[in-house]
Amino acid sequence: xxxxxxxxxxxxxxxxxxxxxTDFLNSFNIxxxxxxxxxxxxxxxxxxxxxDDNATTRHELLGLFIDFAKGLTIAEQHEMxxxxxxLAGIDKSSRPETCNLHxxxxxxxxxxxxxxxxxxxxxxxIEWLANCDTPTKRRILINGEKPNEQLTNAFGGKLVAQIxxxxxxxxxxxxxxxxxxxxxxxxxxxxxxIVSKVINLANELSGEAFTPQTPVTFLSGGQSRALMIAxxxxxxxxxxxxxxxxxxxxxxxxxxxxxxxxxxxxxxxATHDPLLILLADKRVVxxxxxxxxxxxxxxxxxxxxxxxxxxxxTMQMARNFFRHGNxxxxxxxxxxxxxxxxxxxxxKD
Numbered sequence: 001x002x003x004x005x006x007x008x009x010x011x012x013x014x015x016x017x018x019x020x021x022t023d024f025l026n027s028f029n030i031x032x033x034x035x036x037x038x039x040x041x042x043x044x045x046x047x048x049x050x051x052d053d054n055a056t057t058r059h060e061l062l063g064l065f066i067d068f069a070k071g072l073t074i075a076e077q078h079e080m081x082x083x084x085x086x087l088a089g090i091d092k093s094s095r096p097e098t099c100n101l102h103x104x105x106x107x108x109x110x111x112x113x114x115x116x117x118x119x120x121x122x123x124x125x126i127e128w129l130a131n132c133d134t135p136t137k138r139r140i141l142i143n144g145e146k147p148n149e150q151l152t153n154a155f156g157g158k159l160v161a162q163i164x165x166x167x168x169x170x171x172x173x174x175x176x177x178x179x180x181x182x183x184x185x186x187x188x189x190x191x192x193x194i195v196s197k198v199i200n201l202a203n204e205l206s207g208e209a210f211t212p213q214t215p216v217t218f219l220s221g222g223q224s225r226a227l228m229i230a231x232x233x234x235x236x237x238x239x240x241x242x243x244x245x246x247x248x249x250x251x252x253x254x255x256x257x258x259x260x261x262x263x264x265x266x267x268x269x270a271t272h273d274p275l276l277i278l279l280a281d282k283r284v285v286x287x288x289x290x291x292x293x294x295x296x297x298x299x300x301x302x303x304x305x306x307x308x309x310x311x312x313x314t315m316q317m318a319r320n321f322f323r324h325g326n327x328x329x330x331x332x333x334x335x336x337x338x339x340x341x342x343x344x345x346x347x348k349d
Contacts, residue, residue, distance in 0.1 A: 006069040011035040011042060019189060024068050028054050028061065039065055081105065081159070081239035082143055084266055086126065089137035091290025092118065097138075099291050101284050103266050105239070108257055110277050111270040113286030119270035121289065123242045126268065127160045136289065161238035163228055165245055169216035175199060175227065176212035182235050194234060201230040201259060205251045226251045233263045243269040254279060275312055278305040 006014060006021075011032045015022045025032055035042060043058050051057060056064075082105050088097035101122075103109055111119045118136075125138045129147050132139055142151060147159065171178060179198050183191035195212070203209045206226035210219060219227065225246060232241055241260055246253065246269075253276055260267050269276060277283055278301050285293040 007040055007066070008038050010038060014039075018072065020072055021068070023184075023189070024065070028056075081266065084126065084240060084268075085141040085144065086122070086291070087139040087141065088291060089130075089132070089134075089139070091136075091288045093288060095290065097136075097290040097292070099284075099294055101291055101294065103240075103268055105264050105266050106261050107282075108261060108267045108269065108280040110280040110283040111268065111286060112272070112277060112283050115272075117286045118289035119286050120244060122284075122286065122291070123162070123244055123268065123270055126240065127162055127242060129159070158236075158238050160240045160242060161232045161236050162242045162244065163225060163232065163246060164243075165221070165225070169219065169224060171216055174213050174215050175210065175219070178216050179231065179235065182231065186235060186237060188235065198227070198230045198234050201234065202227040205229060205256055205259070207252065222251055226256075229256050229259065233259045233265065239264070239266060241265045241267050243267065243271075245270055245272065275305065275308055278302065278308065 006018070009017070011021075011025070011030075012035050015025070015032045022032060030042075037045070040062060043062060046058075054061070084103040086101040086103075088100050090096060101109070111122055113119055121134075121136060122138075125134050125136055126140055128134065129140045129142075130136070130138045131146065140147065142159070151159070169178075173181075176195055176199070179195040180191055183194050188194055199210075199212055202223070203226070206220075206223045208220060208223050210223055216224075216227075229251065232238065246256070253273070257267065257269075257276075257279055269280070271277060278297060280297060282294060282296045284291050285295065287293075
């Protein structure tokens with residue numbers, strides 16, 4: 001539906017067809033029940049008191065309505081970002097990269113390579129929607145086309161969300177207020193339900209429960225990242241999620257990825273963690289700052305994941321064992337691995 005069409009529809013019909021307009025209109029205390037006038041005609045009926053109370057004019061409010069309608073139309077036209085392409089540029093030695101990278105919705109891709117190889121540079125190129133204007137000379141295409149301002153505006157001005165290990169809050173508000181503010185800024189329906197869902201998911205991801213009344217500045221590093229992952233998945237409009245080394249971030253890595261993929265996000269993650277690498281659909285190998293090779297995760301690697309996960313679980317149980325102040329004491333059985341694992345597991349329970 002074209003944006004101008006919204007100007008000619010009676011408000012009662014408009015909000016039935018496009019419920020998102022209800023929140024916009026409610027923000028100006030405009031009721032929509034049984035209003036059979038189009039919005040421009042309705043504006044002519046408002047009193048001077050209405051304009052004073054809302055600190056706006058007819059011209060300004062009509063402009064806001066049109067901008068909102070255009071944004072909604074663009075969002076519908078680009079409802080799904082289905083792919084991101086990173087077209088090859090150059091490596092640190094100015095040699096051409098040997099491959100392009102194609103990211104798809106609902107798919108997880110890892111970036112692997114030694115420390116300092118250029119993994120974060122690739123994330124930055126995507127975040128900045130590079131167009132031969134970064135040191136790598138890469139180009140980013142969205143749905144096969146160069147991204148433009150209109151497309152970016154359709155997603156609240158932000159196509160990309162980035163999650164890193166170093167995330168801290170400085171806002172003086174509690175978790176519920178923070179999430180409610182974000183949900184309302186996105187004109188989401190039923191913000192209370194969304195906020196409750198995000199908090200529950202974040203607590204599942206972090207394993208360290210916090211309440212809606214917890215000040216965001218009191219959250220631990222793991223809780224902060226868990227909250228942001230849940231927020232990006234459920235409230236944030238950005239269809240592209242970039243993750244920079246969260247393996248030691250204190251979150252359930254598998255659940256975090258499953259959550260993001262379930263929300264049809266395009267996920268690209270720089271990591272050294274073999275578990276995360278094997279959870280991904282594919283990985284791009286970075287060498288000397290350039291994309292060197294694309295590897296699809298094969299069946300053998302998927303089977304190996306189960307074995308590595310068991311080892312990782314044992315290490316996590318060991319961490320919990322000592323965190324809880326326990327002491328190892330085997331007596332004559334100090335060399336029995338199965339007894340060690342049983343002790344760790346008992347502590348976890």
